[in-house]
Amino acid sequence: MSLKSNLKWVTLSRIVQIVLQLISLTVLTRLLAPSEYGLMAMAMVVTNFSLIVRDLGTADAIIQRKTIDQEIKSTIFWLNIIMGACIALIIVICSPLIANLFDELALIPVLMCLTLSFPISSLGTAHKALLERESHFKTVAAIEICSATIALAVALILAYKNYGVYSLVGQTLTNCLISSLFLWRSTKWLPSLIFSKSQLKKVLGFSGNLTAFNLINYFSRNSDAMIIGHYFSTAVLGAYSLAYRVMLFPLQNLTSVMSRSLYPLMSRKQDEPERIKEMYLKVLTFVASITAPMMAGLAVLREPFVALTFGEKWTLVPSILLWLAPTGFVQSLVSTTGSVFMANGKTQLLMRLGVLGASLQVTAFIIGGQYDVQMMALLYLVANIINAIPAMFYTMRTLNGCLFDLVQLLIAPILCSGIMVVSLLITTQLTKSYINTPISYLLINVLSAAIIYVISYRLIFPEKIVKFVPDRHLKLLFISK
Numbered sequence: 001m002s003l004k005s006n007l008k009w010v011t012l013s014r015i016v017q018i019v020l021q022l023i024s025l026t027v028l029t030r031l032l033a034p035s036e037y038g039l040m041a042m043a044m045v046v047t048n049f050s051l052i053v054r055d056l057g058t059a060d061a062i063i064q065r066k067t068i069d070q071e072i073k074s075t076i077f078w079l080n081i082i083m084g085a086c087i088a089l090i091i092v093i094c095s096p097l098i099a100n101l102f103d104e105l106a107l108i109p110v111l112m113c114l115t116l117s118f119p120i121s122s123l124g125t126a127h128k129a130l131l132e133r134e135s136h137f138k139t140v141a142a143i144e145i146c147s148a149t150i151a152l153a154v155a156l157i158l159a160y161k162n163y164g165v166y167s168l169v170g171q172t173l174t175n176c177l178i179s180s181l182f183l184w185r186s187t188k189w190l191p192s193l194i195f196s197k198s199q200l201k202k203v204l205g206f207s208g209n210l211t212a213f214n215l216i217n218y219f220s221r222n223s224d225a226m227i228i229g230h231y232f233s234t235a236v237l238g239a240y241s242l243a244y245r246v247m248l249f250p251l252q253n254l255t256s257v258m259s260r261s262l263y264p265l266m267s268r269k270q271d272e273p274e275r276i277k278e279m280y281l282k283v284l285t286f287v288a289s290i291t292a293p294m295m296a297g298l299a300v301l302r303e304p305f306v307a308l309t310f311g312e313k314w315t316l317v318p319s320i321l322l323w324l325a326p327t328g329f330v331q332s333l334v335s336t337t338g339s340v341f342m343a344n345g346k347t348q349l350l351m352r353l354g355v356l357g358a359s360l361q362v363t364a365f366i367i368g369g370q371y372d373v374q375m376m377a378l379l380y381l382v383a384n385i386i387n388a389i390p391a392m393f394y395t396m397r398t399l400n401g402c403l404f405d406l407v408q409l410l411i412a413p414i415l416c417s418g419i420m421v422v423s424l425l426i427t428t429q430l431t432k433s434y435i436n437t438p439i440s441y442l443l444i445n446v447l448s449a450a451i452i453y454v455i456s457y458r459l460i461f462p463e464k465i466v467k468f469v470p471d472r473h474l475k476l477l478f479i480s481k
Contacts (some may be wrong), residue, residue, distance in 0.1 A: 084122030
């Protein structure tokens with residue numbers, strides 16, 4: 001069990017899923033209207049909320065505990081099954097009320113179909129946690145890749161047959177079903193007919209605060225969709241949802257990989273704070289050095305990127321991405337803090353920080369909603385910057401460090417990204433007059449930006465490369481002899 005092994009398999013899974021997401025975005029966005037994406041975004045507000053309540057943080061509790069037996073595993077399994085079935089029933093009953101809240105009757109059948117995902121997913125929650133607890137990420141990666149691939153195939157077939165939003169519904173249900181089936185097959189663990197109240201109380205002591213944090217975090221992340229869905233059209237919500245998905249790429253496909261790989265290891269090394277600090281800072285250096293130039297480049301090249309990737313009908317997306325791109329960088333750092341708090345059993349502190357972050361973000365959404373969607377995105381960025389300060393302060397304090405360690409870490413990626421942005425602004429003006437092909441224009445500027453960033457890092461901060469470049473031969477490219 002090592003960080004390198006965990007990262008290898010989790011990264012492989014995410015890379016394949018990135019490719020699948022790109023296919024989904026580039027193909028499905030051309031087959032489906034923005035209003036259909038907006039309808040799915042409304043439904044996901046409800047289903048994502050229900051997923052948090054269904055799990056109750058029990059999967060993370062399985063991973064975090066030093067010892068675990070059949071009694072606690074079975075108790076958690078049956079709790080998940082009960083919660084999954086209850087939540088599905090509640091959504092079915094409340095779907096007319098929810099549709100009325102969004103003023104969209106077409107939402108009712110979509111919600112009713114998606115409720116099937118809850119009991120199906122509940123079947124595999126404990127099994128997946130058991131695999132990750134022992135760092136069997138190779139098996140988990142294979143399951144995730146297989147289920148995501150089959151689900152995308154189903155979505156594309158349904159979209160080509162003009163099923164509209166139900167192609168996205170079919171993708172979700174297929175992913176849940178295939179994943180649960182393979183988790184059972186791979187884990188080979190069978191639950192017993194045991195439900196221990198005493199064991200449940202012990203678990204809820206950890207997972208209760210974690211669930212509260214997830215609920216608060218969910219509300220803050222989805223309040224923007226609620227406000228847009230209520231005050232603006234489904235087309236505007238669809239454009240914002242697409243821009244938000246683009247912004248989430250580094251969170252879903254880099255930060256989550258790092259946090260997911262670290263969490264089991266940090267949980268096993270709870271009595272070695274210095275070792276945890278060393279691992280965390282190394283991972284945070286890598287995350288910042290990737291997401292800073294990625295989001296800076298996206299902010300500058302947002303218009304050609306959206307036009308080429310999604311088509312001309314998504315004209316509102318670039319103006320939103322201008323502010324969501326830097327937000328993505330800030331969130332890529334803050335989102336790593338949860339693993340530190342959970343591994344050290346400080347879920348109450350995590351919950352309190354969640355309350356602060358939610359208050360800031362919801363306030364930003366309410367004020368911005370009185371103007372337009374671009375103002376919402378701008379104020380969302382401001383709220384995230386303010387929230388990052390206490391979040392990172394308490395994270396470093398938990399690791400027996402200080403904010404100065406973090407500042408030293410961030411100087412290199414931020415400064416080099418700034419140099420890259422200046423050079424990119426120049427090259428875009430120079431290439432605009434000579435290159436007429438959109439794909440060539442975008443590729444040339446992306447390549448030149450990447451080269452400038454790497455060269456800047458090499459010349460100004462060569463010693464920092466050794467902290468996150470994994471291969472010794474690659475390090476020789478950056479370090480002077």
